[in-house]
Amino acid sequence: MSILKSLSVATSVLMLSLPAVSFAQAERDIEAEEANRALVIQFYNQFFNEHETEQSSLVLAEDYIQHNPEVPDGKAPFVDYFAAYFKENPDYKSEIVRSATDGDLVWLHVHSTNGDEDRGEAVVDIFRVENEMIVEHWDVIQSVPEEAANDNTMF
Template identity: 35%
Template sequence: MAANTATDQAQRNTEIVLTAMRELFAEKDITALDRYWSEPYVQHSPQMANGLDTLRAVVPGLEGFSWEPKRIAAQGDLVFTHSIVHGWAPNPVVIVDIFRLENGRIVEHWDVIQDFTSPEATVTGNPMI
C-alpha cells in the first residue's frame, strides 16, 4: 500500500507542477502563485532570489515565453522536468527543473540551463531534448 501512496503522491505532484507552470508562465496568471506555490519559497537558481516576489516581478515581462516539457519524472516530493524553453534567454535553452513540493505546493526549485544546440551541431548528432 505504501508504494501506491508514493506513486499517487508523485502523480499528484506532477499534475500540480504542470498546471502551475502552465498557468503562471503560459497564461501569465500571477494568481497561480497563490494557488500552487508557498512561502518560504527556496530558490536555487543563481540569478533569482528566494521568495515569490521575484517570480511576481519577472513573469509579466517575459515576451514570447514557452515552456515545453519533453520528459517528466517524479519521486516522492520531487518533480523533474526536461524542457525546451523560448523567451527566458535571447535564444532557446534546454532546462532541467527540479521542484520540491510540500502539502501540494511548490516550495523549492533548482534548475540547470544550457543553450540549445541542434543535433547537427553536436559531436554525436544526438538531440539535446
C-alpha cells in the same frame, strides 16, 4: 605479503568495520507523486507559457526557496521577477518534453524558447512539493547549440 594481498586484507577489514548501509527504497506513494506532478505541470504551463503569474502562483509557498542564482527567494519576489521578464519577452515559452517524480520531487525536462527564431535552451527544472505547495526549486540550463558533435537532439 604482496602489496595486492595487503590491500585486499586492508579493504576487507575496512568494509567489516563500517556500519551496514541499507539501500532499500522506501515504499513510494505513486498517487501522491502523480498529484505533485499534475500540480507542477499545471503551474508551469500557466506561469511560463500563459504568463499568468498571479493565479498560477497560488501554489507557491510564501517562503519559496530558489536555487537559481539569478532569481530571488520568496513567492512575491519570484512573481515580480518573472512578471517583468514576460513583459520584456512576451514570446517566451517552455515546452515540457518529459517529467518524472520521486517522493516530493518533480522533474521537468523543458525546451524553452524566446520566439520562433530562437533555438532556445534545454532546461531541467526540479521542484519540491510539500502539502500541495511548491516550496523549492533547482534548475540546470544549457543553450541549444547550432551544431552538435552527434545526431541526437537535446530532447
